[in-house]
Amino acid sequence: MNSDLVVVGSGFYGLTIAERCARELGLRVLVIDRRSHIGGNAYSEAEASTGIEVHRYGAHLFHTSNERVWDYVTRFTAFTDYQHRVYTNVGGEVFPMPINLGTVNQFFRAAHGPEAARALVAEQAAELAGTEVSNLEEKAISLIGRPLYEAFIKGYTAKQWQTDPRELPASIIARLPVRYTYNNRYFNDTYEGLPVDGYTAWLERMADHPRIEVRLDTDFFDTTQPVNKAAVVGQVPVVYTGPVDRYFDNAEGELSWRTLDFEEEVLDVGDFQGTSVMNYGDEDVPYTRIHEFRHFHPERDYPKDRTVIMREYSRFAETGDEPYYPVNTATDRERVLAYRELAKGEKDVHFGGRLGTYQYLDMHMAIGAALSAYDNTLTPLFRAGARLGAPE
Numbered sequence: 161m162n163s164d165l166v167v168v169g170s171g172f173y174g175l176t177i178a179e180r181c182a183r184e185l186g187l188r189v190l191v192i193d194r195r196s197h198i199g200g201n202a203y204s205e206a207e208a209s210t211g212i213e214v215h216r217y218g219a220h221l222f223h224t225s226n227e228r229v230w231d232y233v234t235r236f237t238a239f240t241d242y243q244h245r246v247y248t249n250v251g252g253e254v255f256p257m258p259i260n261l262g263t264v265n266q267f268f269r270a271a272h273g274p275e276a277a278r279a280l281v282a283e284q285a286a287e288l289a290g291t292e293v294s295n296l297e298e299k300a301i302s303l304i305g306r307p308l309y310e311a312f313i314k315g316y317t318a319k320q321w322q323t324d325p326r327e328l329p330a331s332i333i334a335r336l337p338v339r340y341t342y343n344n345r346y347f348n349d350t351y352e353g354l355p356v357d358g359y360t361a362w363l364e365r366m367a368d369h370p371r372i373e374v375r376l377d378t379d380f381f382d383t384t385q386p387v388n389k390a391a392v393v394g395q396v397p398v399v400y401t402g403p404v405d406r407y408f409d410n411a412e413g414e415l416s417w418r419t420l421d422f423e424e425e426v427l428d429v430g431d432f433q434g435t436s437v438m439n440y441g442d443e444d445v446p447y448t449r450i451h452e453f454r455h456f457h458p459e460r461d462y463p464k465d466r467t468v469i470m471r472e473y474s475r476f477a478e479t480g481d482e483p484y485y486p487v488n489t490a491t492d493r494e495r496v497l498a499y500r501e502l503a504k505g506e507k508d509v510h511f512g513g514r515l516g517t518y519q520y521l522d523m524h525m526a527i528g529a530a531l532s533a534y535d536n537t538l539t540p541l542f543r544a545g546a547r548l549g550a551p552e
């Protein structure tokens with residue numbers, strides 16, 4: 161074969177590696193993807209009847225504080241000044257998320273200042289004083305106390321994860337800030353925005369290089385097509401961004417993933433919910449949230465009499481489902497370690513990205529990790545003929 165590097169998966173991780181290796185190292189890179197489009201889960205397209213950009217695999221908001229990542233991504237796209245804000249419907253009432261002074265005061269029908277609100281929450285979190293928090297439930301109660309936990313987190317988390325919150329890692333909830341101000345921005349990062357011409361234009365520009373070839377509808381495990389695992393591994397260096405358990409035929413057991421079902425609807429109203437994302441915290445509402453895509457791009461000239469919404473449902477992934485979020489139970493974590501050991505034995509195969517490392521990675525983290533792998537693993541490999549290592 162006439163490629164120097166095979167990249168399995170055209171998500172942000174794979175495309176960052178491909179772009180760097182083609183442009184900086186002059187390599188001929190073949191990118192394969194089993195889907196019929198590039199971009200992995202960040203892919204978006206215009207809904208046919210309205211032209212409204214829909215994120216096919218759930219709403220994607222770009223944000224980062226990493227200067228190197230920001231410098232890199234702005235080579236391929238400009239960003240709008242969109243700032244993400246989320247509201248949550250609990251008990252038929254709408255509150256701002258993440259939990260901030262506005263949420264606390266609305267919930268307790270109070271007008272506390274920051275200090276009084278802190279004192280109130282500390283009192284409600286006192287049940288855990290002096291104990292070491294080791295899971296999502298304890299972490300949440302230690303941050304916001306039991307009443308706010310039960311209203312805003314418990315039901316939503318139960319719907320999203322279908323796992324006892326005491327078995328989920330504290331890190332899931334640690335992603336959500338708690339603020340004693342009225343600032344209700346969802347993200348704290350220095351840079352935030354949406355790609356001006358959409359995600360797919362950005363992703364296509366990354367792949368647009370004469371030394372990059374992209375082959376879609378091509379599964380790495382399909383031995384009837386020429387570029388497959390058996391034919392390639394050991395012959396050409398590979399960057400693999402598919403599920404790590406699948407690579408090893410689930411030899412150490414299947415890793416558990418959560419998948420999402422999306423129900424899209426075009427409505428004959430100009431504005432359905434007045435904002436881009438509305439969470440539903442109550443357990444008896446079957447979906448976790450509703451996205452209304454027009455609100456991601458208020459600067460665009462979208463039809464004024466129609467809108468596109470998407471209800472999001474969450475459940476455990478079964479064989480054949482798209483894996484979205486690693487569940488990360490204790491068993492999963494043991495299995496991941498076993499897969500990392502196996503990965504070390506694979507000649508010239510680098511495992512990366514969300515699926516390849518079984519880690520929840522935001523886009524900026526996937527891009528940042530790919531830039532590091534390019535520096536620390538791929539550049540030395542191609543400069544000195546070294547061997548590729550295990551996932552970071």
Ligand code: FAD
Pocket residue numbers: 168169170171172173174192193194195198199200201202217218219220221222223378379380381401402403420484485512513514515521522523524526
């Ligand atoms: P992916 O984008 O998943 O790409 C992997 C690619 O590998 C896929 O295209 C897949 O088809 C391909 N592949 C897998 N197996 C094979 C095979 N056997 N053969 C060939 N190809 C294969 N990040 C944010 O920063 N902000 C957000 O708001 C945000 N929202 C998200 C919402 C959802 C619902 C999800 C699931 C993720 C969200 N993310 C968000 C994370 C973002 O999607 C990831 O950071 C990004 O997709 C990581 O890129 P990746 O290249 O690692 O993986």
Ligand code: UDP
Pocket residue numbers: 248257312313314316317320332333335336439441
């Ligand atoms: N979460 C919650 N209620 C909400 C929003 C989030 O309980 O209204 C919890 C839930 O456990 C979720 C976690 O916080 O998995 C992280 O939320 P985030 O919005 O980052 O999840 P994502 O958008 O990545 O699904």
